[in-house]
Amino acid sequence: MNDQTLTPEERVANLKGMGSSRKRVEDVRFTQGKGNYVDDIKMDGMLFGAFVRSPYAHARVVSVNKEAALAIPGVVAVLTAEDLAPLGLHWMPTLAGDKQMVLADGKVLFQGQEVAYVVAENRYIAADAAELVEVDYEELPVLTNPFEALKSDVVLREDLAGQTEGAHGPRKHHNHIFTWEQGDKDATEAVLSQADVVAEEMVYYHRTHPCPLETCGCVASMDKVTGKLTLYGTFQAPHAIRTVVSLISGLAEHNIRVISPDIGGGFGNKVGAYAGYVCSVVASIVTGQPVKWVENRMENLMSTAFARDYWMQGKIAATKDGKITGLWCHTTADHGGFDACADPTKFPAGFMNICTGSYDIPTAYLAVDGVYTNKAPGGVAYRCSFRVTEAAYFIERMIEVLAIKLNMDAAELRRINFIRKDQFPYQSALGWEYDSGDYHTAWDKALKAVDYEGLRAEQAQRVEDFKAGKTRKLLGIGLTHFTEIVGAGPVKNCDILGLGMFDSCEIRIHPTGSAIARLGTISQGQGHATTFAQIIASEIGLPADDITLEEGDTDTAPYGLGTYGSRSTPVAGAATAMAARKIRAKAQMIAAYLLEVHDNDVEWDVDRFAVKGAPERFKTMKEIAFAAYNQAIPGLEPGLEAVSYYDPPNMTYPFGAYICVMEIDVDTGEWDVRQFYALDDCGTRINPMIIEGQVHGGVTEALAIAMGQEIAYDEMGNVKTATLMDFFLPTAWETPNYTTDHTVTPSPHHPIGAKGVGESPNVGGVPAFSNAVHDAFRPFGLVQSHMPHDHWRIWKIANGLGMHG
């Protein structure tokens, strides 16, 4: 057996474990078109559902006439709120403690709201019938501005009339949802009043949408014989969906099987529970046939899960030489018609209180007011851990604004305010304990990599040339140092609908030394089947290629809270390592028995236990696996498997330094990203190839958001950006190449030191692009301009600064 001839290094390489750029196992089927996404599911007798949606942003629904629709051959049913009301399913609870109409109950609150649900034999008939459902509306005044909504006499949520207490405390106005305060208000105001310098600015992070290439959808299949409901769908949290379906439908949870098949991107869009799921379940129960619902792109952009829409008023105080002394922030959060924000229960504004960023700010205060408007509900974390993106954008803009006020270099201002390496674990003024970091090292490495001094000299020359009429192009240098907070989260303070945010892994070793592992998470492109097998390979010494990984089937996978907020590696990845260690602990006892020595006399060596001091006497994990199933070992049960439910002791805090160099045409507003450098520190790196891929993709999503992507409404509440004609998704043509780099500061509390990386590039990317635009115009007097920085808005900046002659 060549186990005796291979060097330890060769044995490590054979495992393809942690640190290896292992090729993805998923790709063999995806590249052949053999993925299995929800719309690929076909079942005998399957019906199709389609929604009738409101053309108005605010209106009474006077009547709904189904007759013409029902007259079409092939139409099975048309459901309205009246049909759902006897089942108590015309409203559903939201993740944020609010409730939301499944189908319009007397009124509509946003354009695209679900009014009726048509069930038909195929999707063409369903679409025809939806056109023929006649709805009479009576228009009501529309509120699309949250500041006006808080002053208006117009009551959006009449169902909450007289309810002065919301899910998160008192409501101040009939369109107010909650106020959330963190930090020390009085102390912060005292610091502001005594500071050498205070910079103040309104930072708006506009409304946008995750827009995964696959829209949301499901297939509900009720088996009337067994009483069991199987629900396939684009669910980022299949177990939570099972519990929610059980709670709202009254079906026993053991009679519900939720399956997330392959998911074509999620980015937060597929966390929530949508009307389409509820209606499909009801339709399948009523008809006894499977019912498929898949939204089209327009429905996706108009109705499911917007992101951001935060108005962040900021004040930042500093000494005259640039040491920050205090930060104040008041955020007005536009939540749309229902509060369907996807945040842990105790955090109605998510982790917005990470808004002190990478800086040692001794005193801070944050208040967030949530407001109802006539826009779609949502507020999901679009490639972001619960409003971290908003927080990072806020602080990274405020730093730039302060640098202008102080007439300082923004890189130097960051450097003198970073939390120092020796301050970790660091207690932030807004309540977090940052686990680890080394910001100065990352920052210096980044500045050196791009030749920051050289870039500034080039920029100064460019300004001279512009003023001399030699060029019409400006150069912007966008700096960002972000700190993420991911891996939600500790059960003591993180839950969604009362479900603690632990996660899980179960590993079964087969007699011949291969294995299957199942997790409570679900991949949407992150490559879990590849990377989680790598963790197990390194922990127990079986090759990753011999480990199957399964997720997304609630009948087989252990309970977990799913994949979003960069939580899979920090939480389920930790559970995976812990389950593997339980297996190794039992394997040690088996090995000792087989080698006829005491348990403590064997030691782990890559893929085997060897007798201490006698490495030629060993049992490989493969041999141990077989013994677990064929030997009667005194005091040990047969078999070799383990399960771990991991409750993280703290969040993890990945960080990074991003620098964007951008050319801007003053006359056309066109931009061109000349260089983008991304340094990420995500702790221990499991698969460098996948990490780099995540960074490329996340920065590209950030490019979209910063430079043009938005969900825009007109004053009537019409969505102006509901197709991919108007909603900006960058193509290969606009997208630059990225240079990736890294430092490694392992998380001290995570079993393998990993921190998560999927969302860092979006969190860091948006301020890097936005700061580049601002930086280009800084020499000409620009302080703050709202995203997205599309060509028109950039042209307007130049025009406003008198640069068009």
Added chain:
Amino acid sequence: MSKMHVKLTVNGKQVEGLAEPRTLLIHFLREDLKITGPHIGCETSHCGACTVDIDGKSVKSCTTFVAQVNGADIATVEGLTNDDGSLGVLQEMFREHHGLQCGFCTPGMITRAHRLLQENPNPTEEDIRFGMSGNLCRCTGYQNIVKAIAASADMLNAQKEAAE
């Protein structure tokens, strides 16, 4: 609605069926022929997830009626696998260079890249970026897709040279 008789060649096989005049090609492929590689991402010709090859051209099948292409020779990503079942060059290079994540855009990407390399066997990076700009990806940021296509071009050219 009355149905019409449709005959196509798909991935080298003769197929036929009945379809309403309004039936979109993507639905005929996916629902009737059970060829689910091409996906629906936008219904407006923007995203390219539905890209198929029709008579030697890249076409977005979500805005094409099957009636328009009666008699056509169509290839989808399923037809780009080698005869022995192994991954074709583009499929292998997308895997090798991590040119995909969620996999939803991948069938359209690979089918378009297949045609691009027929049109231009020696593309520059700029040629690839321009030639692929009708196909959107939300996961990869394109960098590794561009790499995968460039590597495929090299490999296909080397194979051609070796065969000559």
